[in-house]
Amino acid sequence: MQQKNQFSNGYTFNRIINGCWQLSAEHCLQGHLDILDALRAFHMLVDQGFTTFDCADIYTGVEEIIGQFVNELKRDGNYREEDIQVHTKFVPDKAILPTIDRAYTERIVDRSLKRMHREALDLVQFHWWDFSVPGMMDTAFDLVHLQEKGKIRNIGMCNMDTQHLKMMVDAGIPVVSNQAQYSMFDRRPERTLLEYSAQHGIYTFCYGTLAGGFLDERYIGKTYEAPETRSQVKYMQIIEDSLGWEGLQKLLLLLREIAEKYQVSIANVATQYILRQKSVGAVMVGTRNSRHVASNVRTLQFDLAQEDLDTIRAFLSQYPTPEGECYELERTSPRYQSIILTDLNQ
Numbered sequence: 001m002q003q004k005n006q007f008s009n010g011y012t013f014n015r016i017i018n019g020c021w022q023l024s025a026e027h028c029l030q031g032h033l034d035i036l037d038a039l040r041a042f043h044m045l046v047d048q049g050f051t052t053f054d055c056a057d058i059y060t061g062v063e064e065i066i067g068q069f070v071n072e073l074k075r076d077g078n079y080r081e082e083d084i085q086v087h088t089k090f091v092p093d094k095a096i097l098p099t100i101d102r103a104y105t106e107r108i109v110d111r112s113l114k115r116m117h118r119e120a121l122d123l124v125q126f127h128w129w130d131f132s133v134p135g136m137m138d139t140a141f142d143l144v145h146l147q148e149k150g151k152i153r154n155i156g157m158c159n160m161d162t163q164h165l166k167m168m169v170d171a172g173i174p175v176v177s178n179q180a181q182y183s184m185f186d187r188r189p190e191r192t193l194l195e196y197s198a199q200h201g202i203y204t205f206c207y208g209t210l211a212g213g214f215l216d217e218r219y220i221g222k223t224y225e226a227p228e229t230r231s232q233v234k235y236m237q238i239i240e241d242s243l244g245w246e247g248l249q250k251l252l253l254l255l256r257e258i259a260e261k262y263q264v265s266i267a268n269v270a271t272q273y274i275l276r277q278k279s280v281g282a283v284m285v286g287t288r289n290s291r292h293v294a295s296n297v298r299t300l301q302f303d304l305a306q307e308d309l310d311t312i313r314a315f316l317s318q319y320p321t322p323e324g325e326c327y328e329l330e331r332t333s334p335r336y337q338s339i340i341l342t343d344l345n346q
Helices: 035-047 062-076 094-099 102-116 136-148 162-171 193-199 230-240 244-262 266-275 290-299 306-316 328-332
Strands: 004-006 012-014 016-019 052-054 085-090 121-126 152-158 175-181 203-207 280-286
Touching (some): 012 085, 012 280, 016 290, 035 062, 035 290, 062 102, 085 102, 102 121, 102 136, 121 175, 136 152, 136 162, 152 162, 162 175, 175 193, 193 203, 230 244, 266 306, 280 290
Parallel strands (some): 016 052, 016 280, 052 085, 085 121, 121 152, 175 203
Antiparallel strands (some): 004 012
């Protein structure tokens, strides 16, 4: 399977992006984070050609970890900024949305540049918590201003539904990507978002594809126990509103049968399935430690046959998916909102 993709301007990125949400201070509910092993994983991934990283200004401590990695690359010698691609997000706190201005936006972008020791941000993905609060479009144009100043190379969106992504495009914002939650459980993007994105040359960057790790052999035959991370709390809501735990067990058996044909893992099959969907440019796969580097490589070393893709889709069609558009429930449902932290940028 193709390892790289590119925007129309020639900017190139990996189809499997090293997702760094799991390195944030807010993620772990049990155990501790081994930063040194995470950095070791970064080096291993880059050595294998996985040079694209995804983070956010609100992932506490993560931009600094990437900055530490950049410094290590510089010490190793022969470092060029284009050797790695760093995608971050601009996620202003929900509490201050009404007061955001260009000076604030530039200050946050400058802070990301300083944290990560970058000359420019390769991709800034813009998230707006509440569409009813004015100012979203003005802020998007402020990001365009910073792109014109050379501080941002590409502008993407994050958690935009079809209606608001269209608003951005119609207004002339040069949107190259939109990050959306998309998995075998959460198929909301299939309603309208993937088709619109494909028609307008916008890549969908997918997160949550492995549902916080639930798509794994170790959950076969298991009952649901206490979540290990905040991600699992979140994705369990999605599973409950789609396949349910019983449906998950049937899906795991199906995916294991397919995986065995290719001598890969359930996670490999689940990731490639999403990569093969319309408009999908990349999938974020969590990079918490060095144990999973080899799995990332395997995902791109085989190609699911069309009959396997059809078998998976036919199975999933028997089950519902959460209602509404992309990220709609997270904006409107108290149950979904209960796990989301909306004020982490200060």
